[in-house]
Amino acid sequence: MKGAWQIRTLLTAVFMISCAGCEKNIHIQVASPAEELVVEGYIESYQQPVVILTHSLSYFSRLDTTVLSNLFVHGAQIWVTDEQLHDSILLEEKAHDTAGGILFYDYRPVQNGHVVGLPGHTYDLHIQVNGKQYFARTTIPSTGIELDSLYYLLVKPTRDHPDTDRVVLFGRFYDPPQLGNYARYFTKVNSEPFYPGYHSVADDEVVNGTVFDFQLDRGVDKNQPIDPETYGTFRLGDTITVKFCDIDKATYDFWRTWEYAFTTNGNPFSVPIQILGNIPGALGYWGGYRVMYKSIYIPK
Missing domain, CATH: 2.60.40 (Immunoglobulin-like)
Incomplete structure (x- = not known):
């Protein structure tokens, strides 16, 4: 982190x-x-x-x-x-x-x-x-969404990539019966740093009180371009560590709005959004994280 x-906030008006x-x-x-x-x-x-x-x-x-x-x-x-x-x-x-x-x-x-x-x-x-x-x-948070285990599936071969060595990662989660839980995740591959997912936060509005499986895309360095051919996937032979964090609503709202603004930057058809910080008079956030880690090795 x-x-x-x-x-950064941009209000652009283009008149033709x-x-x-x-x-x-x-x-x-x-x-x-x-x-x-x-x-x-x-x-x-x-x-x-x-x-x-x-x-x-x-x-x-x-x-x-x-x-x-x-x-x-x-x-x-x-x-x-x-x-x-x-x-x-x-x-x-x-x-x-x-x-x-x-x-x-x-x-x-x-x-x-x-x-x-x-x-x-x-x-x-x-x-x-x-x-x-x-x-x-x-x-x-004292409680929240729990990451129980990790598993992976091999990416299906295609005509252009018949011998793929790519896998997608899934987590199995337990959500408590109380509505209003929020989470953020990061992944670490081998000796790399932890990177947040491209869309790293989620709430339990749809999955409240259930056991559910969810795909965890590989975290990204947002200062680097994304390769659409390999986005979100991992390789055979990788050791993957997931850092899964329960967070409060203010931290969730900050990263939800920040990531939306980041992904729509430069799109003239996107709806402008205000990034919701929780520090009056300043930009940014002050957030608490209840952290848990899970690791998995993908054999070759």
Whole structure:
């Protein structure tokens, strides 16, 4: 989950005016929006909190190493409080080297403290930076959709690919009888990092209180192009680990709207959507994750 997610909103108006024998050029000047704080913060079960602070960019900004290096917001004071235990922890800024030679910054506890994610607990986030304060709250669910097991099916051969080595992955899930459970998943293949599914979140509105099977597409790096020939599939010989997370509704709403905006970006026929963050005055989210892992090896 590392990485600074940039939340961008584009309102595009295209007018085409034509009449017999005449044309008129229309020049539209798009105003640059005010810079806003962007927050990606999360606390996973039995782990300490992590918060990434960046600032928003204009939609037409050109990305280079200088822009990326200046993207992070420094010098913030951040506290996380466990509301059940009435205990707080201070986070400090830490720098991490990346393969591209750019330093990546996030905020983590000053030392190994006692505030860790516990199922059923509520966590408050308090950020103080550049003379402003921001507050948010999240809860790690105590129960939710349970990932019971994984299995796979071989992709059917086609005339173009008669000797396919591709498989699709399925999970078997148990949903409790109480309506209103939300989840997000990631996959890891061999030694790769965990990547979220292209559509990584779901609710139990249709499957409430049932045992159901669901296909888990391979997670994707959204900074890379997708190959439609192999999208969502795995190979024989892969070891696959699924990170399955129960989340609260605010975290679900953020990723549901963010992923919809991402998948429809550039489509002039899509319906504009507002990304639903849960941090008043800032972009982004503060989310709690009840995490479980399952692994499977696909023999050759």
